[in-house]
Amino acid sequence: MQTLRNTELDALQTAWPQHMQRAIQLAASVFSAAPNPRVGCVIVGGNAEAGDSVLGEGWHQGAGLPHAEPVAIANAIRLAAGSTAFVTLEPCCHTGRTGPCSSALIEAGVSRVVIASKDPNPKVSGGGIAALEAAGVEVFFLQDFEDGARRLNRGFFSRLERRRPFVRCKLAMSLDGRTALANGESKWITGAEARSDVQRLRAECDAIVTGIETVLADDPAMTLRQAELGLNAQQLVWNELRLSNPPLRVVLDSRGRLSETAKIVTEPGRCIAYRLDGANSSVEASSPIAVRLAPNSGESVSRVSLLSVLESLAELDECNEVLVEAGATLSGSFIEAGLVDELIVYIAPKLLGSDGRPLLGMSGLNELSDAIEFKVESVEQVGADIKVTLRPR
Incomplete structure (x- = not known):
């Protein structure tokens, strides 16, 4: 996983902050998803350099309901192969009431995943990142969005x-x-x-x-x-x-x-x-x-x-x-x-x-x-x- 600050983004990554901010906005669409965290996901085509290339969006509405990543994949206007997924929290890698989001992203053909925070849940805790990278998916951590992502789920982080x-x-x-x-x-x-x-x-x-x-x-x-x-x-x-x-x-x-x-x-x-x-x-x-x-x-x-x-x-x-x-x-x-x-x-x-x-x-x-x-x-x-x-x- 590569950690990046906004000042370190190259010409093809200049729109990344915009897409991550949108993912955080989507996650905040619900008052609470407890006991789960609130998560938003934006899937962007190509290299994600164009602001109008969003393929699909999604967010998690609560325990037992689909997570943000599968919702965004389902909402995508075309196949997500070769695309970039912006997710406010590290995708999960375990099966609970729903399947692992890391697997859903891999199966959809996503080429890279950009996250704003790592998951403190011991069932995940880096496992989602490892699963993605093992499948050849590039993973980036946008460090400047970590505080906002943690604030969004401050209760979830506090409990864990x-x-x-x-x-x-x-x-x-x-x-x-x-x-x-x-x-x-x-x-x-x-x-x-x-x-x-x-x-x-x-x-x-x-x-x-x-x-x-x-x-x-x-x-x-x-x-x-x-x-x-x-x-x-x-x-x-x-x-x-x-x-x-x-x-x-x-x-x-x-x-x-x-x-x-x-x-x-x-x-x-x-x-x-x-x-x-x-x-x-x-x-x-x-x-x-x-x-x-x-x-x-x-x-x-x-x-x-x-x-x-x-x-x-x-x-x-x-x-x-x-x-x-x-x-x-x-x-x-x-x-x-x-x-x-x-x-x-x-x-x-x-x-x-x-x-x-x-x-x-x-x-x-x-x-x-x-x-x-x-x-x-x-x-x-x-x-x-x-x-x-x-x-x-």
Whole structure:
């Protein structure tokens, strides 16, 4: 395999970045393909030097459905012999619910394959590249697209490399940093556009995590509201698998207080409650609540270990991405534990006053140097509100 930077491309390769960018765009056509990665493929005729020589395109829509490469081959306007395939992830080389993509490319007569990232799955992990090269197919790695390809599948990479999902924490507050009035009223701090944007965050995740205190106080449904996603008819078809299999709803319920009548339990889909070892874990066999036991976090207050919960969701449910939608205490605990990979804060242009409820419940600091720091990734206006996306430094 030859590794190339954009500055190293020759005259016949100048269109390669354009084709790879298109493959990444195709992969992003679906909110999630979990537990699989999102993958896009563009097949180009000849030496791929002409922008109008695209033969076929495809992307993966979810587990059990055809992968991006066979879809692109099937969509090709003519035989792909002698062509170049641009794929966002190393083609697989094993048989699961579908056949190996490396074999499909070889059988189609593709002459070269250009990838943007290597597959961390131990079932692949270079095996796809080796299979292609053994069949005489040239393989190139476009290194400048690796960050974009990994970002596209950051949850998939996190689950396989760190053994836990990528964790995104969502918060909403007023200009003065309040999440609710003193009496708990919080509907709605942000506008309809921001709430619709949150639905897209839910659509991208595999599990929504909240705490029992939030459930007892607000009785949230934590569902995926399709009408608020703003999808057209074609996008609804592309995301049919995700919409018919909504994210898991996970409640951290150390002492076993979750009621079977709570909305988070009764809404369609799966609800999992994590309780402490030794807590009230007896449930009827017919209960809609799936109870799992987790070890104590080791803090002075008895709480389930957040890392253990994440590792469990990765191992047992193959969750790539998790969205934390919780109150001040649990959100603060995730942040203090260093388990938040991305923090999204919606800021409403409102003032709620000094007696309103704070954004986070975290330990006090004696030194400013001990502050938990974030890097601002983006700031955008969503309706009347501001959306700030941050990453830990």
